[in-house]
Amino acid sequence: MVYVYLVLAVMAETIGTSALQASQQFTRPLPSILVVVGYAVSFFLLSQVLKTVPVGIAYALWSGLGIVFIALIGLAVFGQKLDLPAILGISMILGGIVVIQLFSSATPH
Numbered sequence: 001m002v003y004v005y006l007v008l009a010v011m012a013e014t015i016g017t018s019a020l021q022a023s024q025q026f027t028r029p030l031p032s033i034l035v036v037v038g039y040a041v042s043f044f045l046l047s048q049v050l051k052t053v054p055v056g057i058a059y060a061l062w063s064g065l066g067i068v069f070i071a072l073i074g075l076a077v078f079g080q081k082l083d084l085p086a087i088l089g090i091s092m093i094l095g096g097i098v099v100i101q102l103f104s105s106a107t108p109h
Helices: 002-022 029-049 055-076 084-103
Strands: none
Touching: 002 029, 002 055, 029 055, 055 084
8 A cells, every 4th residue: 555655646746746837936826726735645645655664765766756757747748858868867767766666675565
């Protein structure tokens, strides 16, 4: 169940961050509300994950997956292109997540 909460936390954070871009510096009400709700839900779910997973590992997974998803949404929704160094950096983040999940004894399996 902890990973369900983590995935939902990442999804809520991704919605909040996407809405942050769409809020145009909090000048548009609906996206601004989505920012606040998205982050509130995300932090609540992340707090539930922290009951089981160490904070460093949980935050690495939460932020790393969030970076990947936001980069993809930025490309698909906002037309923000990634150059080769950005793609390589994001690939390294994904690699770090895989290493943590496969080899770390600090995460529940």
